[in-house]
Amino acid sequence: MSECIVITSGKGGVGKTTTSANLAVSLALSGKTVVVVDADIGLRNLDVILGLENRIVYDLVQVIEGECKLKQALIRDKRVPGLYMLPAAQTRDKNAVSQDDMKRLVQDLKALHDYVIIDCPAGIEQGFKNSIAGADRAIIVTTPEVSAIRDADRIIGLVEAHELPEPDLIINRYRPGLVERGDMMNREDILEILAIPLIGIIPDHQDVIISSNRGCPAAFDENSVVGQAYRRVAARVQGHEVEIPSFETGNGLFNSFMKWMGLAPVREVV
């Protein structure tokens, strides 16, 4: 049975597009067929993160308006079997698409693929409503900051009001060094406030920037900590029980003391 997952956050710039791309790649690498949809109409972004910007012919709005067939607009990623992208329109605005249009589109995509991942725009307006219209479940992305968590709380309420099941949470841009110093909320702090299941923690890491420069999501790189973190998210999405590490630097109070005493193994710093 196919499933449509919307990646949303409320606040802008917290990592929805990064997450959509990496989750889609990870699911495809695990043998599923996936289509990732850029629902940020007017601010197309996913194409460059995936490095597929030069192959766009048609877009989501053209599909909805019947200017082309759905399959003509899907761009196949040649790096892994079963991965497709549906680009957003760059020159149209969000009102070109209705919630019913999106529901129909998602139904059609689910008939073709195991997973439909929707990269939701920031905010709680039309673009958000369209993005969740056809979704079966939601993943909320937040960073460990007051404003992002506040918006996440708001979005959780809206997702539940739309009769979607309880969403899952990804904590992005996690900085273990700051957490150990007490200058960043840790997973327990955030879960105490948001009270939804955690599905992944993604470290704040240069791999995200390097991979976006190259148009090649970190999930393709077996050695990348970010890639590994997203592949674990993909496993959990499919219902597999995998651990969610917190990327300790080993520089915390206790470890510093142990190291000072020459008693602790020095672990790699993320």
Place this chain on the structure above:
Amino acid sequence: MRAFLQRVLGGKQGSKNEAKQRLKVLLIHDQVDLTQAQMEQMREEVVAVIRKYVEIDDSGVDFKLDRGESGVELAASVPVRRVHARAI
């Protein structure tokens, strides 16, 4: 090492506790949609009612919204100095 010593010797606490406290208050007020001023007014009105029956210690009144098991809860703690005879 300096950061380590600073902490052991009782340096200042990390900022995450502030973040967490501020968030908790923020989320409750986002949900309840009451301004700080309205909260203050509610507090005064409720305290005024209680004062009709018992003598209270104004400085010790604690009146706040909190996140409980079943959503937002209003918690009031009002220290009583003396119960007025006529109230009994």
